[in-house]
Amino acid sequence: MSANILVVAEHLHGQVLDITYVMLAGARRLAKATGGKVIALLLSENVQALSQNFNADIVRSYNHPAFEDFSNDAYLHVLEGEVKEEQPRVVLFGHTTIGMDLASVLSARLDLPLVSQVQRFEALNFISQICGGKILAEGALPEPTALVTMTPGGYKTEEGQGQNPPIETKQAAGVEKKRARLVRFIEPPISDVDISKEAVLVSVGRGLQNQEDLAMVERLAHALHGAVSASRPLVDKGWLPTSRLVGKSGKAVRPKLYLALGISGAPEHVEAITNSEIILAVNTDPNAPIFDFAQYGVEMDLTELLPALLEKLEQEKVS
Amino acid sequence: MNILVIIKMAPDLVEELSIDASGTALDTQWLRLLPNEFDEFALEQAILLKERVGANVTVVAPQADGIEDALFTAAAKGADHLIELTGEPENLNNHALARAIAALIPALQPTLVLTGVQAHNDLDGQSGALLAGLLDWPYVGYVSGVQIVERKAHVRKEYPGGLLAEIEVDLPAVLGIQASDEPPRYVAFSKVRQAMQSATIEKRDIGVLNCSGGTVISRMFQPEAKGHAKMLTGDTQEVVARLVEILQTSGAV
Numbered sequence: 001m002s003a004n005i006l007v008v009a010e011h012l013h014g015q016v017l018d019i020t021y022v023m024l025a026g027a028r029r030l031a032k033a034t035g036g037k038v039i040a041l042l043l044s045e046n047v048q049a050l051s052q053n054f055n056a057d058i059v060r061s062y063n064h065p066a067f068e069d070f071s072n073d074a075y076l077h078v079l080e081g082e083v084k085e086e087q088p089r090v091v092l093f094g095h096t097t098i099g100m101d102l103a104s105v106l107s108a109r110l111d112l113p114l115v116s117q118v119q120r121f122e123a124l125n126f127i128s129q130i131c132g133g134k135i136l137a138e139g140a141l142p143e144p145t146a147l148v149t150m151t152p153g154g155y156k157t158e159e160g161q162g163q164n165p166p167i168e169t170k171q172a173a174g175v176e177k178k179r180a181r182l183v184r185f186i187e188p189p190i191s192d193v194d195i196s197k198e199a200v201l202v203s204v205g206r207g208l209q210n211q212e213d214l215a216m217v218e219r220l221a222h223a224l225h226g227a228v229s230a231s232r233p234l235v236d237k238g239w240l241p242t243s244r245l246v247g248k249s250g251k252a253v254r255p256k257l258y259l260a261l262g263i264s265g266a267p268e269h270v271e272a273i274t275n276s277e278i279i280l281a282v283n284t285d286p287n288a289p290i291f292d293f294a295q296y297g298v299e300m301d302l303t304e305l306l307p308a309l310l311e312k313l314e315q316e317k318v319s
Numbered sequence: 320m321n322i323l324v325i326i327k328m329a330p331d332l333v334e335e336l337s338i339d340a341s342g343t344a345l346d347t348q349w350l351r352l353l354p355n356e357f358d359e360f361a362l363e364q365a366i367l368l369k370e371r372v373g374a375n376v377t378v379v380a381p382q383a384d385g386i387e388d389a390l391f392t393a394a395a396k397g398a399d400h401l402i403e404l405t406g407e408p409e410n411l412n413n414h415a416l417a418r419a420i421a422a423l424i425p426a427l428q429p430t431l432v433l434t435g436v437q438a439h440n441d442l443d444g445q446s447g448a449l450l451a452g453l454l455d456w457p458y459v460g461y462v463s464g465v466q467i468v469e470r471k472a473h474v475r476k477e478y479p480g481g482l483l484a485e486i487e488v489d490l491p492a493v494l495g496i497q498a499s500d501e502p503p504r505y506v507a508f509s510k511v512r513q514a515m516q517s518a519t520i521e522k523r524d525i526g527v528l529n530c531s532g533g534t535v536i537s538r539m540f541q542p543e544a545k546g547h548a549k550m551l552t553g554d555t556q557e558v559v560a561r562l563v564e565i566l567q568t569s570g571a572v
Contacts, residue, residue, distance in 0.1 A: 010479075017479055070478070072458065097461040097477050100437065100495075104444035107532055108417065108452025114444040115534045116437075126534075129542070130440050132332045135345070137442060138538040149444075179457035179489040183473070186483040200571045224571045236360065236463075236498040242481050249461060249477040249497075257569045264332065266439075278569050280562075281548060287335060289542075296565055297548030298558055308559045316563060316572065 001144045003036030006088040007056065008079065010098050011042075012070065016050050019094035021160030022152050024055045026121055027092055028159065031057075033123045034089050040165070041082060043067040043075055047169070053161045062172040069182045072101040074175040079106055088145055095149035097249050103149045113142035119267075120154030129153070132266040133289045152271045192243045193227045200226025201255045201276075203246055205269075206233040207262015207283060208302055214239060216306040217261065223313045229253065231263045247272050262302050265290025320374040320467070322365045323429035325420060325446060326393070328352035328383040329438045336541075343536045345440075354389045357435025363499035364465050365433050366397040372467050375399050377427055381416055382408040387520060388511070394518035395510040401518060406525040412533035413441060417449035419525040424454060429491060431472065436460045436495035443533040451493035459486055460495030 005027040010017040020040075027038040040056040045068055047061040060082075066074040079102065083091060091106075093099030095117055107114035119129040119136075128137045129151060141148070195201060202221040208214065214228075221228045230240045232247055246253055248268035258276035262283060263269060270293055273279060281294035284301050291297045298305065330336060331351040339346040365376045377400040378393045380386050390401040404419055420432075434447040451458030463483070464475035472488040477497060488494070551561045566572045 012478055012480070012482070069484075097479055100445060101448065101458060101460045104413075104448030105452035105458055107414070107444055108449045109455070111532065113532050113534065114414075116441050116444055125537075128442055130442060131330060131336060131345075132439050134332065134336055134541065135338075135440075136540050136542050137534075137536045138540075139534055139536045142534060147444075179492070180459050181487045183485040183487050185478075186475070186485060224566065226571065233356075237502045238498075242477075242483065245481055249479060250481045257566070257571045278565075279548075280565065285333065291548045291550075292542075292544035292546060294548040297550045298562070299550065300555070300558065304555060305558070308555045309562060312559045312563050313566075313572065 001087045001089060003034035004086060004088045005030045005034065005036060005038050006082070006086060006091045007038065007040045008091065008093050008099065008102065009040050009042045009050070009054070010094050010096060011044060011050055012098075014046060014050075016053075017094070017096070018157050019096055019099075019150065019152055021055075021157035022155050023092040023094065023150050024160030025155035025157070026150055028055060029121050030090055030124070036089060039086070039088070043078060043172075047167055051167065052164055054165055055160050055163050056165045059165050059167045061167055061169050063169065064172040064175050066172070066175040066178070070098050071178050071180065071182070072105065073178045073180060075102055076105055076109070077175050078172055080109060083110060083112070083145060090141060090146045090148055093147065093149045095151045099149050103147050107147050112145050112147055114147040114149075115139070115141065116149045118148050118150050129267055132264060133270070151267055153267055192241065195227055195229045195244060195246065196251045196253050198227045198253070199255050200224045200257045201229045201246070201253055202226055202259045202261065203229040203231065203263060204234055204261045205231035205263030208234065211239055213303060213306070216310060219310055220306065220313075223310070223317075224257070226255070226257070231266075231269045260290050260294065263290055264288045265293060320372065320431065321427060321429045322368060322374045322376050323427055323432045324358070324362050324365045324376060324378045324393070324398070325432065325434035326358035326362060326378060326380045326389060327355055327416070327438065327446070328386055328389065329355040329440055332439065338539050338541070343539050345539070352384050355435050355438040357437060357496060359503045360499045361433040361435050361496040362393055362396065362398070363501065363503040364496055366504070367500055368465060368467060369397060377402065377429070379404065379420060379423065381411050381419075382406070390520055391514045391518060392506060392511050394514040395506045396504060401520045403520050403522050404525045405522050407528055410528055410530060412443045412530050413446045413449055414443055414532035415528040415530045416446045417453055418529050420446070420450050421453040423523070431490060432493040433496055434493070436462070436497045442536070445495060447493050447495040454493070457488050457492045458495070459488055459492070461497045462494045463498040464500045465494060
């Protein structure tokens with residue numbers, strides 16, 4: 001077993017994803033505790049451009065067209081060999097739509113322990129954020145090699161940036177066989193509003209229980225010259241399109257005003273709204289994590305608040 | 320085509336959660352469990368495929384408070400066969416669950432295994448992806464729609480940034496479901512009660528659990544908030560008046 005920390009860098013469409021820098025920041029802390037090196041593993045055809053800003057000791061790259069669009073078969077083939085050969089102390093993956101397709105499969109294949117939803121490290125202990133951010137769980141990183149999926153929020157992306165590490169190129173062989181193949185990317189319809197550019201967002205979550213009440217939310221957004229966005233549950237129910245999704249697999253937003261209506265504030269949602277100027281949250285649960293991030297809070301049912309607020313706004317407009 | 324759906328119960332996040340005396344686990348005494356919401360999408364996707372292309376749907380779930388209701392509800396929605404895994408459920412982690420399900424595969428012969436992409440209390444990976452690793456089957460997670468085209472699955476996978484991709488997957492395969500093509504259907508309680516009388520739950524003892532690969536928790540605690548919102552209090556009219564003031568200062572009105 002080596003003392004090194006391996007980071008599986010995530011990128012898509014020629015862009016490094018922010019979680020990669022969060023992982024590099026976490027890896028730095030771990031390497032300090034183990035005395036090992038931070039090795040960023042980059043599976044891409046475009047290594048030079050992508051890895052310039054990595055805070056790592058080495059970038060190990062595998063070049064192959066099979067990595068161009070994420071393929072878990074191709075990635076897993078390389079990762080299996082890499083982890084067996086390197087025997088790192090820890091391997092970091094994103095707790096993302098990419099990393100979660102890899103870490104568990106690898107854990108089962110190599111019979112190595114896995115820790116999920118890790119937000120930060122303290123020496124060689126992990127702290128995971130579970131139950132929608134309401135509970136933290138701490139433990140020692142299991143041996144010999146701990147596979148870890150990391151959530152954002154524990155470290156700033158800047159901490160994972162700022163070096164121009166040497167690149168070590170390795171040959172990727174046998175990665176052509178893909179049992180899951182990309183047919184096409186489905187680009188979001190461009191006719192819809194771009195919520196990442198709106199100055200006012202009226203965002204709704206699970207607390208909105210009847211689809212008919214969406215009409216009130218639309219009216220409020222209209223009155224505030226903003227747009228309606230949503231957290232995961234309402235998009236999964238099909239009430240709003242994916243283009244309106246704020247969160248991990250949706251968009252990060254930075255409005256002047258973010259109204260969080262019936263949104264509990266799960267970590268994957270909160271990470272996407274932290275750059276909002278003002279967050280105003282309405283929720284019936286006084287312990288909802290969203291109140292820890294919002295500047296203003298209201299503990300009230302939406303069906304009570306919305307009609308009264310709309311009426312008042314109409315009056316203000318008339319007067 | 321045989322479809323296997325894995326469902327499990329997870330703590331209801333609307334209820335207040337507390338830590339037990341050991342300081343390493345949730346206090347289960349007052350804990351209310353609900354079916355993991357992503358597993359409900361997986362079940363819906365299986366029933367939709369059954370309606371579209373014909374399939375035999377088996378639902379398997381580890382023993383837990385409320386699991387029999389969840390299984391009978393699945394039958395009322397159209398599941399054909401129900402299995403409850405019995406044994407030592409309190410120690411069950413995702414690695415042990417995946418191994419228990421892997422042991423059922425030769426008898427059940429599924430072409431497709433569907434389960435929720437994750438549960439909010441997962442600490443040792445995701446049962447679906449672990450199962451795919453054990454079986455050496457293809458795996459795609461964050462799936463929000465499945466079609467069967469010429470003996471292959473065509474799935475819609477979510478990537479970061481709201482990007483969707485269509486992926487063709489060789490069968491047999493395991494899919495981690497984020498959302499189904501259509502929202503989960505509602506079934507009236509009378510239908511569930513009917514299912515309780517007509518359907519049977521096959522109990523299978525999973526014996527001694529193999530939990531290796533999981534994590535050991537030394538401390539569980541609630542996060543300390545770094546800050547807290549200024550709460551607007553009073554009756555509805557007072558709150559609304561204050562809200563409008565804030566909206567005006569922010570320049571939104």
